Amino acid sequence: MNITKVVIPVAGWGTRSLPATKNMPKEMLPIYNKPVVQYIVEEAQASGLHDVVFITNQKKTIIEDHFDHNLSLEGVLRRSGKTELLESVRRVAQMVNIISVRQKEQLGLGHALLCAREVCTDDYFAVMVADDLMFGPQPGIKQLMEAALSEHMAVVGVMEAPASKVNRYGIISAEEYGPGLFRVRDLVEKPSPDEAPSRLAMVGRYILTPEIFDHLARLSPGKDGEIQLTDGLRQLARSSKLLAVKLKGQRFDTGDWVEYLTANIHFALQDEELKKELIERLKELL
Ligand code: UTP
DSSP, X not given: OOOOEEEEEOOSOOGGGTTTTTTSOXXXXXXXXXXXXXXXXXXXXXXXXXXXXXXXXXXXXXXXXXXXXXXHHHHHHHHTTOHHHHHHHHHHHHSOEEEEEEOSSOOOHHHHHHTTTTTOOSSOEEEEOTTEEEESSXXXXXXXXXXXXXXXXXXXXXXXXXXXXXXXXXXEXXXXXXXXXXXXXXXXXXXXXXXXXXXXXXXXXXXXXXXXXXXXXXXXXXXXXXXXXXXXXXHXXXXXXXXXXXXXXXXXXXXXXXXXXXXXXXXXXXXXXXXXXXXXXXXXXX
């Protein structure tokens, strides 16, 4: 069995990133020379997920446009002989198939996913949160796909959070039954360090089954009037239908300014042409 579809919700307000995101979707803010969402789609593509379902809204069509051809720009680059740039913009348009679904009211991540119900009918599909960047020896979502297909169950990606930061995440209560593989019993949303059942925090990568939609559809709005994905996942966990995989790699939450800026420096430093001068400038600043 193959998993080919990934839901990427991009319809949120991005209030943590204001005023930058007043008119610009936070998913389109650049990390070095690419928008955040392009890194997410590249991770999906590298994992064999070729059908991308964006959950979007009327202000965010620029995201779908980014993954389509810009024929006038391509014409300009072709005529001026800028072959390398031309190839780089054409490549983005050819990466994946785009399906777009409107979330007409921003009622939370769980609600955004529920909007994809009619298009996610396969046995398994992936969900990737568009402001969570992940890099490692193997794409984050691929690590989950392997576990879901071998264990035949829904899987969430987790990473170890420092005790001082568990109150920012959904934390799992789970037992390890293989290296880095956990059976999830329960989930606690943003617990205090004393109440946290572990330090394993859910990060924005999931492999789910259509059963999640039944749970989400039954939920009434929780905190902030939103339908939380965590509440739907809790139902799966309590009926022993949820696993967690401890992801290997590095993560940046680009909705947080410190992490966003660190990610920019991280990627710019990978560019050998930029690296030396950038380090000099950073030293001067410090
Ligand atoms: P966040 O929890 O970061 O929410 O969503 P947000 O509203 O965009 O940002 P802040 O917290 O106000 O700064 C994680 C992902 O889920 C999408 C967002 O676009 C983001 O990529 N999302 C969130 C939706 O698609 N719909 C929603 O109703 C909420």
